[in-house]
Amino acid sequence: MLPRHRPPEALLASLSAVRGRADRLTHTEHLPAREARHAPWPDTVRPEIVAAALALGVEQPWAHQAEAMKLAKSGQTVVLATGTASGKSLGYLAPVLSDLLDGTEARNGRGATALYLAPTKALAADQRRRAAELAPARVRAALYDGDTPPEEREWVRQYASYVLTNPDMLHRGILPAHPRWASFLKTLRYVVVDECHTYRGVFGSHVAQVLRRLRRLCARYGSSPTFLLASATTADPAATAHRLTGLPAVAVTEDCSPRGPLVFGLWEPPLTENVGEHGAPVRRTATAEASYLLTDLVESETRTVVFVRSRRAAELVALQAQDQLGRPLADRVAAYRGGYLAEERRALERDLHSGRLLGLASTSALELGVDVSGLDAVLMAGYPGTRASLWQQAGRAGREAQGALAVLIARDDPLDTYLVHHPEALFDTPVEATVLDPDNPHVLAPHLCAAAAELPLTDSDLELFGPSTEALLPILEKRGLLRRRGDGTWYWTRRERAADAVDLRGSGGSPVQIVEAETGRLLGTVDASAAHTSVHTGAVHLHQGRTYLVRDFDLDSSVALVERADPPYTTAARDVTSISVLSTDTTVDWGEARLSFGSVEVVNQVVGYLRKRISTGEILGESKLDLPPRTLRTRAVWWSVTEDQLLDATIPFDQLPGAAHAAEHASIGLLPLFATCDRWDIGGVSVPLHPDTGLPTVFVYDGHSGGAGFAERGFRRAVQWLTATRDAIAACECERGCPSCVQSPKCGNGNDPLDKAAAVRLLDVLLAGAPVPQDEAAAGAAPVEQGGPDDGGGPDDGGGPDGPGEAP
Numbered sequence: 001m002l003p004r005h006r007p008p009e010a011l012l013a014s015l016s017a018v019r020g021r022a023d024r025l026t027h028t029e030h031l032p033a034r035e036a037r038h039a040p041w042p043d044t045v046r047p048e049i050v051a052a053a054l055a056l057g058v059e060q061p062w063a064h065q066a067e068a069m070k071l072a073k074s075g076q077t078v079v080l081a082t083g084t085a086s087g088k089s090l091g092y093l094a095p096v097l098s099d100l101l102d103g104t105e106a107r108n109g110r111g112a113t114a115l116y117l118a119p120t121k122a123l124a125a126d127q128r129r130r131a132a133e134l135a136p137a138r139v140r141a142a143l144y145d146g147d148t149p150p151e152e153r154e155w156v157r158q159y160a161s162y163v164l165t166n167p168d169m170l171h172r173g174i175l176p177a178h179p180r181w182a183s184f185l186k187t188l189r190y191v192v193v194d195e196c197h198t199y200r201g202v203f204g205s206h207v208a209q210v211l212r213r214l215r216r217l218c219a220r221y222g223s224s225p226t227f228l229l230a231s232a233t234t235a236d237p238a239a240t241a242h243r244l245t246g247l248p249a250v251a252v253t254e255d256c257s258p259r260g261p262l263v264f265g266l267w268e269p270p271l272t273e274n275v276g277e278h279g280a281p282v283r284r285t286a287t288a289e290a291s292y293l294l295t296d297l298v299e300s301e302t303r304t305v306v307f308v309r310s311r312r313a314a315e316l317v318a319l320q321a322q323d324q325l326g327r328p329l330a331d332r333v334a335a336y337r338g339g340y341l342a343e344e345r346r347a348l349e350r351d352l353h354s355g356r357l358l359g360l361a362s363t364s365a366l367e368l369g370v371d372v373s374g375l376d377a378v379l380m381a382g383y384p385g386t387r388a389s390l391w392q393q394a395g396r397a398g399r400e401a402q403g404a405l406a407v408l409i410a411r412d413d414p415l416d417t418y419l420v421h422h423p424e425a426l427f428d429t430p431v432e433a434t435v436l437d438p439d440n441p442h443v444l445a446p447h448l449c450a451a452a453a454e455l456p457l458t459d460s461d462l463e464l465f466g467p468s469t470e471a472l473l474p475i476l477e478k479r480g481l482l483r484r485r486g487d488g489t490w491y492w493t494r495r496e497r498a499a500d501a502v503d504l505r506g507s508g509g510s511p512v513q514i515v516e517a518e519t520g521r522l523l524g525t526v527d528a529s530a531a532h533t534s535v536h537t538g539a540v541h542l543h544q545g546r547t548y549l550v551r552d553f554d555l556d557s558s559v560a561l562v563e564r565a566d567p568p569y570t571t572a573a574r575d576v577t578s579i580s581v582l583s584t585d586t587t588v589d590w591g592e593a594r595l596s597f598g599s600v601e602v603v604n605q606v607v608g609y610l611r612k613r614i615s616t617g618e619i620l621g622e623s624k625l626d627l628p629p630r631t632l633r634t635r636a637v638w639w640s641v642t643e644d645q646l647l648d649a650t651i652p653f654d655q656l657p658g659a660a661h662a663a664e665h666a667s668i669g670l671l672p673l674f675a676t677c678d679r680w681d682i683g684g685v686s687v688p689l690h691p692d693t694g695l696p697t698v699f700v701y702d703g704h705s706g707g708a709g710f711a712e713r714g715f716r717r718a719v720q721w722l723t724a725t726r727d728a729i730a731a732c733e734c735e736r737g738c739p740s741c742v743q744s745p746k747c748g749n750g751n752d753p754l755d756k757a758a759a760v761r762l763l764d765v766l767l768a769g770a771p772v773p774q775d776e777a778a779a780g781a782a783p784v785e786q787g788g789p790d791d792g793g794g795p796d797d798g799g800g801p802d803g804p805g806e807a808p
């Protein structure tokens, strides 16, 4: 029962030919097939590796792989930033394994070593298998992570030449025990940092400092390893690699792997009869629209996968499509829920390949562990958060010669609205960069302690750890953590392990535990910074796709007791926020207007919450909460306009709060297009007359203590960012503001006041004085850039104020 194959153009045409759908297809992009470009094996690659590659079907590397191999061998820090399935592993494995093979000829059999870092254990395990396929057995590759039995660890330290681990293990297990790793570190030739675009925000900043600690120890042992990074395609990967490793890096970005032709449609669901907050029109959800398109595709026997954000949405899409299809076709649609056993996954793969299964709805979890490449069509219900994940998902469609179809269905938010009306933002040069800020003192301080515990710090280490170091050391001394000796070196003074003081994936403050009241089972945790808005008493909380009601939030014990529930409403916290400028780093004048970047203090208090009907957004009621205010010191970008400019824009003072508030909301929605954050990582405040600027001012700040680099990125790309914000608002066809433009699901003021038209005029006068945007590369190495995580991860129906929400 192999499905018949229809050309993707015809498929897309038939989808949009259905009555009433004419306007929904906003753009069609034809991505032509790309021919493979090969290059000869560099002669530095050992013949054993070439032979092994040949046995795996690789006669010659693609040109980008060969280039990376050559650069690696020359000792250059290199980042290979090409698409999914472009063979990045071979690009770094060939030089690494060649050197390790050379090393086996040393007297002790280990003349060279290499370290591989992956963000997850599963990926490291997968890479170990790849290395084993390519390298002769005398190159000893071994995993070293939390699952490695103690009795094997000593063997790994003494004999393995290729050690595969993760940054957490490096931070907690390897670096603090470096004397036991001395012989490994002494001969360390390469450090591979795979999927490096996942090291973003606070986590990325921590990893950057862990890599600096590694470099320092290597230097003491006399080695100077070459860093090889692999990344998804993003803006300016070289600058991110530099920021991550502290070393200047060269990027290889031209993808020379072959690709079949792809037809890519951008699709905007229609406004519905339903009304939401303040009578705003509501669009049909992306998941509902996806179920209709899936139905049509399955009817035409097109093998299709739908990507959604949550498991609940996956089940909903499959159920709706099954209802619409009826028997027998309904049996050929399924939802993928994750947590399957290996044999169940293999069965699913087989069914998809054979065409027994025609439709599958899934979260991006599918990307890990099931091979479903080679499908006829991919539907994406909502922008997956980054271009990297977009291409990863779209890449599931397409068999070699035949064309395939991908359709991005916009969700009801400003970013998706912008994208379906601005295809250039998706199909031209990447605009989003992986953002991290290793200089954040909140991140740096614990790593200085850990480094001092590993080996006393000296003045010569100051440069390695960055410009904040010098000021921080005396502070750490005052706190009794470090002590300065007569010889000028800094020592760790405590008995406990310094590395235990920081969790790379946490973002400060002890997290709040989510406990199921009935069973006492720990379901997970929420960042302290997000707890007040997401797990206050009475909150509807989504956790891994399931819905819970918070019965009690105990501040003292940092525990939220929850119970399974399916209320017909969501909750949205209401808060009051004030912000003050602590210091200004940089200010630029845009004509009369002014744009600044610096440090701020945000005081936020959650004061109550609204219950909103899920289906319509209608407000069912409001409750008060008694929670203390919280203070966040972080980094922000802000802009202000003058009273004359308000006159020019014909914005009377009574329209100003709604204009600024609407501009703030939309700008938070659009920042993820330029920085790899999602709208839950950042917060905003708009003030008609701010005491620190004396002017109407809009602030957007990082939701993590000390900052994460997102606001800085906004500052550096402000012209493009705020222009996109303006265009997203103007493009929305609603009359007075809706979730697709200026309403925010996490507004702490219940989306009031908002003035859509005045917001466009306000942004127009602001941008009138802005400089002509420079090309990113020409603008000169803003040391901020690059990559994309797998999933933006926000819930489908969230709640909360403009403040940042649950960390992904």
Ligand SMILES: [Zn+2]
Residues within 6 Å of the ligand: 732, 733, 734, 735, 737, 738, 739, 740, 741, 742
């Ligand atoms: Zn709108």
Ligand SMILES: [Zn+2]
Residues within 6 Å of the ligand: 661, 665, 744, 746, 747, 748, 749, 750, 751, 752, 802
């Ligand atoms: Zn708001």
